[in-house]
Amino acid sequence: MRLRKLRAFTLIELLVVISIITLVTGILLPSLQRAREQARRATCMANLRSIGQAVYVYANNNDDRLVPGDSAVTWAVWAQRTEAPTDEEPGRGEVNLGYLLAAGTLPVPRDFDSVLFCPSSVIGPGKPSKRAVSQNWGKDNARASITYMFNEALDGFGNSVVSGVGALLSHKNKINYLLSDGSVQTFNANPLIFDDTVGPELLQEVSARLGVCFPTSMLHTWFEQGEVNLTEARAFLNDPSAWANSKCSPEPPTPVLMANLANKSLVSDMIGYVAGHAVEPVGDTRRG
Helix, strand or coil: CCCCCCCCCCHHHHHHHHHHHHHHHHHHHHHHHHHHHHHHHHHHHHHHHHHHHHHHHHHHCCCCECCCCCCCCCCEEEEECCCCCCCCCCCEEECCCHHHHHCCCCCCCCCCCCCCCCCCCECCCCCCCCCHHHHHCCCCCCCEECCCEECHHHHCCCCCCEECCCCCCCCCCEEEEEECCCCEEEEECCCECCCCCCCCECHHHHHHHHCEECCHHHHHHHHHHCCCCHHHHHHHHHCHHHHHHHHCCCCCCCCCEHHHCCCCEEEECCCCECCHHHCCECCCCCCC
16 A cells, blocks of 8 residues: 655745734734624623613612712712711711612622623722722722712712823723613714814823813713813813812702603713722812
8 A cells, every 4th residue: 555645834835824814813803802892882881771770779769869979989889978967977988879789779799790890991900800899898998999980960069070090981982871761872982182282182081191080060961962062171171170169069969859850861981990099089079
């Protein structure tokens, strides 16, 4: 029997195959990444709907009252209560969407799979993980943060100036937000010229450059209107503290009822960076 001699690949043939594989991978990878991001955005929108359902359950159990806004850091769920009476030591407690956890309307996150964290959010070096909520919940010297921003402006407390460190959008140029009717919409955060000397910037880029986050009331109004108000944005960026102080009111707020909200924006995925302990108010934190 005559044996056939097996022919090996030549170096040139191997290089051609490797080149073809590299080329095909380069073509397909962006499409795969887009598909993965679309899947994450769908999950994010489902998370917001779940949060909306929890808000309604909370209101039904509390005489139709909306979740209070109790902290200048709108993505905190356990922090110092800024709204506590001045003659009492506020300490640490549930704030903002943390009331849903305290009431049992939503479970305290125990792992990475929670409706309180957008799947596109990132964890920065040295920053607490998503498990930090369960680790810090109930501790007087701790803070727990999520990646969804509560519109505490509806409770009359949304004009504080907060550090822009870590103000990274979950979806880069898109923001999902929950309306009070239970629907979830998407806001296109396209690059805009906030400073003529700088050129077009995304929201997170201008926040990082100047070190301040846009106030909650301003952001959620833009979501509802479908566009960024550049005049308002530039006035704020020119002097954030002065802008915040001009919006403050010494009058105590009237409890907000769900029935009176019309079609307001309640929660958004504006913050996609688990900032944890690092984010502190840097301006006036009075009611506004």
